Amino acid sequence: MRITPLDIQQKQFATRFRGFDMEEVDSFLELVREEMEELLRENANMREESRRYEKQLKEYKNIETTLKDTLVSTQQMVEEYRNTAKKDADLIIKEAELKSEELIRTAQDKVVKIHEDITDLKGIRRHFKEEIKRLIESHMRMLEFDKEREAETPNEV
Numbered sequence: 001m002r003i004t005p006l007d008i009q010q011k012q013f014a015t016r017f018r019g020f021d022m023e024e025v026d027s028f029l030e031l032v033r034e035e036m037e038e039l040l041r042e043n044a045n046m047r048e049e050s051r052r053y054e055k056q057l058k059e060y061k062n063i064e065t066t067l068k069d070t071l072v073s074t075q076q077m078v079e080e081y082r083n084t085a086k087k088d089a090d091l092i093i094k095e096a097e098l099k100s101e102e103l104i105r106t107a108q109d110k111v112v113k114i115h116e117d118i119t120d121l122k123g124i125r126r127h128f129k130e131e132i133k134r135l136i137e138s139h140m141r142m143l144e145f146d147k148e149r150e151a152e153t154p155n156e157v
Contacts, residue, residue: 003036004036005036005037006033008029008032008033008036009029009030009033011029013025055091120132
């Protein structure tokens with residue numbers, strides 16, 4: 001059973017012959033009651049303060065959890081951004097490599113085409129030279145034939 005300040009105030013002791021001085025006992029009990037009331041008030045204040053601190057601690061723990069979650073989330077986002085940036089960079093590099101290979105292939109095809117054109121033009125030039133040579137030879141034969149004919153026919157004047 002808990003003793004309250006009221007219990008102390010209302011406590012009556014039986015008197016006996018040569019017992020305690022009742023005034024002194026009452027005075028002491030009053031002092032104990034007042035002290036107990038003060039202790040109970042302090043205890044109630046401490047409990048209230050303890051509840052406030054527990055509530056505040058709970059709020060801080062919630063904030064801490066939120067901050068941890070935010071930090072983890074931010075780290076994940078940074079990692080995702082980093083991975084995405086790396087993938088984008090790799091893709092850009094791959095596209096550049098493919099484009100450069102295509103440009104090189106196109107340039108090589110053009111070089112091959114130019115060499116084929118040069119070969120064709122050399123063939124045309126050789127053929128043209130042969131045709132000119134035959135034409136000149138043909139004309140030379142015709143001129144020689146004309147000279148021979150002139151030499152065979154007397155000059156008629």
